[in-house]
Amino acid sequence: MPDRTTHPEEPSAALLRGVIDQIDSNIATILFDDDRRVEWPISRLPANAKVGTVIRVPASALTSAAFAADDAGAPSIKVDDADTEASKQRVRNLLDDIFKQ
Amino acid sequence: MTRRLILLALTLSLLLAGCDNLGGQPPVSAAGNLTVAFLDVGQGDATLIQSPNGQIMLIDGGRSIDLASQVIIPQLMEWGAQQIDVMVVTHPDADHIAGLVGVLEQFPVKSVALTGQVHPTQIYERLLIGVRDKGINPIRTRTGATIPFDSAVRLEVLSPDDQFVDSDDTNDASIVIKLTYGQTSFLLTGDAEFPANQAMLRRGADVRANVLKLGHHGSSTSTDENWLRAVQPQLGIISAGAGNAFGHPHREVIDALDRLGVQYIRTDEHGTITVISDGAQLRVTSAR
Numbered sequence: 001m002p003d004r005t006t007h008p009e010e011p012s013a014a015l016l017r018g019v020i021d022q023i024d025s026n027i028a029t030i031l032f033d034d035d036r037r038v039e040w041p042i043s044r045l046p047a048n049a050k051v052g053t054v055i056r057v058p059a060s061a062l063t064s065a066a067f068a069a070d071d072a073g074a075p076s077i078k079v080d081d082a083d084t085e086a087s088k089q090r091v092r093n094l095l096d097d098i099f100k101q
Numbered sequence: 102m103t104r105r106l107i108l109l110a111l112t113l114s115l116l117l118a119g120c121d122n123l124g125g126q127p128p129v130s131a132a133g134n135l136t137v138a139f140l141d142v143g144q145g146d147a148t149l150i151q152s153p154n155g156q157i158m159l160i161d162g163g164r165s166i167d168l169a170s171q172v173i174i175p176q177l178m179e180w181g182a183q184q185i186d187v188m189v190v191t192h193p194d195a196d197h198i199a200g201l202v203g204v205l206e207q208f209p210v211k212s213v214a215l216t217g218q219v220h221p222t223q224i225y226e227r228l229l230i231g232v233r234d235k236g237i238n239p240i241r242t243r244t245g246a247t248i249p250f251d252s253a254v255r256l257e258v259l260s261p262d263d264q265f266v267d268s269d270d271t272n273d274a275s276i277v278i279k280l281t282y283g284q285t286s287f288l289l290t291g292d293a294e295f296p297a298n299q300a301m302l303r304r305g306a307d308v309r310a311n312v313l314k315l316g317h318h319g320s321s322t323s324t325d326e327n328w329l330r331a332v333q334p335q336l337g338i339i340s341a342g343a344g345n346a347f348g349h350p351h352r353e354v355i356d357a358l359d360r361l362g363v364q365y366i367r368t369d370e371h372g373t374i375t376v377i378s379d380g381a382q383l384r385v386t387s388a389r
């Protein structure tokens with residue numbers, strides 16, 4: 001079963017929503033809403049991206065040939081601060097529900 | 102070379118003479134052995150434990166939901182387990198929790214130990230929704246917390262403290278568990294890295310253990326000679342996937358193990374690794 005959550009704020013089909021799940025050895029693991037997982041050098045991410053940050057990525061960036069050709073791809077990838085905070089709040093609410101059981 | 106040949110023979114007895122410094126051990130149960138299986142889940146962690154009296158603990162579940170039906174539940178069935186008494190979510194990284202989502206959907210779970218760290222991935226949300234909707238007993242886990250488990254085994258939570266859980270860094274917020282059975286002990290570190298290791302040592306935690314699951318898949322951010330000297334393991338377990346993008350286990354870690362003469366065995370080379378303790382000796386087998 002696909003791992004999906006509805007995000008009505010999705011601004012454009014051309015921009016994919018991903019979350020930085022972890023960073024190790026200068027490699028970031030990014031989980032996308034369509035269940036894709038990519039591992040990218042952190043040099044390709046905005047400087048303010050960190051573990052737990054929601055990012056918006058052009059769909060073309062996930063085709064390796066296009067992304068490799070755009071080695072300065074960082075400018076096309078944006079941090080979404082509002083979605084990051086909204087997503088964290090959803091998790092806080094779930095944790096509150098769990099621990100007050 | 103001799104060491105590797107011994108491991109390849111798939112059976113290894115570690116005589117524990119000289120390990121009487123682990124004092125205050127619980128008495129060895131007449132009921133049976135402690136079995137700790139480091140499951141081959143590729144690049145990730147999943148550790149399944151059967152206590153001497155038959156209780157079951159699952160620590161993490163690997164990086165994909167399908168690992169539940171492909172690896173974890175078949176092992177549970179092989180052991181004749183009816184339920185998981187305690188599921189431990191060491192930290193929210195997907196390579197540790199995705200398989201737990203599948204387990205929750207397919208197998209009874211009595212309690213779940215978790216830190217409650219905030220991490221905004223969909224897979225973590227899905228895990229939390231499963232815990233909430235199934236009404237599974239939650240155990241908020243910090244250093245010194247009590248996780249109910251078979252009294253024949255001593256279970257100590259050595260990390261994390263609030264300072265790590267309240268941060269965005271997930272690795273150092275890992276739940277670190279020391280299991281002691283008789284004269285044998287296991288240190289299970291999740292992805293804890295040097296800051297968490299140092300915090301345990303500053304607190305005076307007894308991290309010594311016969312078996313160390315190396316932190317973060319053998320990353321050089323978790324293990325060095327100083328840490329190995331503190332733990333004094335006789336056997337290191339490395340849970341990593343072949344050809345992973347991170348280079349785990351890192352060369353520096355393997356070199357440190359070799360320099361200190363610590364035997365180690367890797368899931369990417371040997372598949373699932375099972376360590377069985379009778380309270381005095383350890384027997385190690387692997388799938389290949």
